Amino acid sequence: VLTSAESDRLRVVLVSSRNPLNIGAAARAMANFGFHHLRVVHPYDVAFREARSAVDAESVLQAAEEFDQVTEAVADCALVVGTTAGTRRTRQQQLHRLEAAATIIQQHLQSGSKVALLFGSEKIGLSNQDLSHCQLLLRIPTQTEHPSMNLGQAVAIVLYELVRQPGEGAAAPPVPQIPLENQPEKPLATAEERERLTILLLEVLALSGYARHPSPEEKVRGLMRHLPLTQSDVHHWLGLLRHILWKLKAVPPPLSD
């Protein structure tokens, strides 16, 4: 069970939501389950704060933060989780059922990390680019023939799973000790720190003429995403890459042949 300090580390991030009613419904579910931090990335209707379905959730809506980019909306989070109906195949990240993903999210919140939980638009969900920011994907166990959920309902179910008490359920399974990383004493890097590393690496690669790959950015993000980098790791890797970058900048431009 999450303490209020732990719940307070969760960021619910709605990306490109079309319907203010759904944003209101998400805010209401957050109020119901004790989560406070809503972030909205370029909503179609900027009047979302007036959503009428936000009964009892005015404070969550009023405090909601708006962002232009997913990158900024997840910058301070150490774990970024995307929700998906699971119909689009992606082999980049682990896809967990909600039941299992919730355990991982809880452990991160309990260990002091901020966690971003991304929900895509009602129509198309999260784009591949949105997904490229996620280290983990979760899917609500819907029927294969009816995979797509209403946004407000999806948010409510995920938040419920985070607060439900396993002990009161049927199986009363004990919470396992899942090692989260190899250096539990060192804090994991935030999305912003990872991003700094990714951008520097992309710069190095650009200078190296790495252009064969159709989308180097997606590829590099894919490689970086699942590495459990600590803040100290990022610091050291940045130092190494800066050296390489500095040297590469001394390379003369290629002859125009």
Place this chain on the structure above:
Amino acid sequence: VLTSAESDRLRVVLVSSRNPLNIGAAARAMANFGFHHLRVVHPYDVAFREARSAVDAESVLQAAEEFDQVTEAVADCALVVGTTAGTRRTRQQQLHRLEAAATIIQQHLQSGSKVALLFGSEKIGLSNQDLSHCQLLLRIPTQTEHPSMNLGQAVAIVLYELVRQPGEGAAAPPVPQIPLENQPEKPLATAEERERLTILLLEVLALSGYARHPSPEEKVRGLMRHLPLTQSDVHHWLGLLRHILWKLKAVPPPLSD
């Protein structure tokens, strides 16, 4: 886990719903989780079958049965369960948290009984008279200060709890040895493969003039050691580093100053 025959014994009963959108949302959640039998008791708006929020749930809505009285709507059910925010005190029935109530409901469905699950109106919930038909009450574990849920969200959460797999939750996660390892099906790199990567990185660093550190090799090994690299990761990183190395080799030697 419920079989489809067992799911088919559940009746979702909406009593005095005001908003057709909420009836549509309830129907949609039913389609999402494999439940088919919706019953509606004197809805305020009888045009509920046209609810636009019923994406993907037309068949549930079209097959919905209408009743004038709760008595009739629950007549064929062996267990009648009422949902409540738990604010109204009732000493008539047992009040269980959803986690525990779901187990009882599942057991009835599995034993061949039909179960009715009653949800009240958005405004006032189930009346005392409605509650008098129930043998069991359940409450979704919302915050004490924000107990009242949106109807569509409440239905979705209860149905989710009925289909969730305890085994996939905390207890028996598809546990990767290193949990944020995102590609459990892909084999981790062998020491030899890691070594190849380390050596190439050291070569790149040497060409970059990275000599400040007293023992670059030790430092690089330290950074690499705890990253759960897969064989495929190593392959890709080697490709990136070879690019950088190739470019660095084009750097003219430093002037002898």
